[in-house]
Amino acid sequence: MESKIKLLDQMRLVLRLKHMSIRTEEAYVLWAKRFILFHHKRHPKDMGAPEIRAFLAHLAVHDHVAASTQNVALNALVFLYRAVLKQDFPELGKIERAKRPRHVPVVFTREEVSGVLAHLNGMPHLMASLLYGAGLRLMECARLRVKDVDVAYHQITVYDGKGAHDRVTMLPRSVEPGLQRQLERGKLLHEADLFEGFGEVYLP
Numbered sequence: 001m002e003s004k005i006k007l008l009d010q011m012r013l014v015l016r017l018k019h020m021s022i023r024t025e026e027a028y029v030l031w032a033k034r035f036i037l038f039h040h041k042r043h044p045k046d047m048g049a050p051e052i053r054a055f056l057a058h059l060a061v062h063d064h065v066a067a068s069t070q071n072v073a074l075n076a077l078v079f080l081y082r083a084v085l086k087q088d089f090p091e092l093g094k095i096e097r098a099k100r101p102r103h104v105p106v107v108f109t110r111e112e113v114s115g116v117l118a119h120l121n122g123m124p125h126l127m128a129s130l131l132y133g134a135g136l137r138l139m140e141c142a143r144l145r146v147k148d149v150d151v152a153y154h155q156i157t158v159y160d161g162k163g164a165h166d167r168v169t170m171l172p173r174s175v176e177p178g179l180q181r182q183l184e185r186g187k188l189l190h191e192a193d194l195f196e197g198f199g200e201v202y203l204p
Helices: 002-017 022-038 051-060 068-085 110-118 122-133 139-142 178-191
Strands: 153-156 167-170
Touching: 002 022, 002 068, 022 051, 022 068, 051 068, 110 122, 122 139, 122 178
Parallel strands: none
Antiparallel strands: 153 167
16 A cells, blocks of 8 residues: 555656646546556556556446546546656557537526626635636636736736646736735735745735
8 A cells, every 4th residue: 555655646746847737636646546446456557458448438337427537537547657657558449438418518697697796705706706807717816926917907927827838818907906905905914924925925
């Protein structure tokens, strides 16, 4: 069991060295762990295509996962073998594929979004407004810093987003007053030295 723990720790280290997002790290380590447990804690270096096909087929047939979920599991195993174990990923051949969902994604109307925001206030309202108005992902919003916000140009710079890419997105004018208040509040807290840091002030 100790070797399994070391292997997953090693996988985390490699993921961080490659600057993968925290969500990707959590997902890949989880799927590697599930793969090991599915085969009764056998070490991945002792397993090959038959074991990988059996695991992916089980996800599709018995767990009824979505196609995207099965693809994440497959990508995690590819990463485990190539980047962590330094082995060629075995040729799988034909595998049981999860069925792609046929339903159309549900998208809120403007009225529904307004209804949700009307039930929020303070920081939850500000963060939800940024998620909707600026198109930020949840972790991108939670990790937003003062230096990432340019009120003069009405834009937000997202650093190290999905896929370790940076991008610039718009800052909705309707959010600016609340954001300005939070920036001032953060500045006062920083000046009062109520929390630790070296000049960085998180928005939340």
